[in-house]
Amino acid sequence: MIYEIAEIDITPGSENQFELAVKEASKQFRNAKGCQSLKLERCIENRSRYHLVVGWNSVEDHMESFRNSEGFQVWRQLASPFFSSPPRVEHYESILDAF
Numbered sequence: 001m002i003y004e005i006a007e008i009d010i011t012p013g014s015e016n017q018f019e020l021a022v023k024e025a026s027k028q029f030r031n032a033k034g035c036q037s038l039k040l041e042r043c044i045e046n047r048s049r050y051h052l053v054v055g056w057n058s059v060e061d062h063m064e065s066f067r068n069s070e071g072f073q074v075w076r077q078l079a080s081p082f083f084s085s086p087p088r089v090e091h092y093e094s095i096l097d098a099f
Contacts, residue, residue: 034061
């Protein structure tokens with residue numbers, strides 16, 4: 001499994017609405033080919049910064065299957081009105097799970 005980690009900065013003051021939008025959009029991820037998990041993490045020091053962490057079977061499941069799906073369009077319609085800048089997205093693989 002690989003992890004998509006999207007760092008998302010949103011417009012200050014819209015945190016609650018953004019969190020509700022991600023909760024609603026999570027249905028699109030749940031139904032996506034190869035999607036295994038989704039969590040939203042909020043930064044302690046910068047309350048308008050989030051990490052969306054999505055577990056995928058492969059980079060292709062994210063970048064090809066999901067990004068070209070109607071579910072991705074729904075996700076963007078729900079969440080993007082709150083973005084203060086485009087999300088920064090990278091893919092990670094686990095190297096060490098020590099404890």
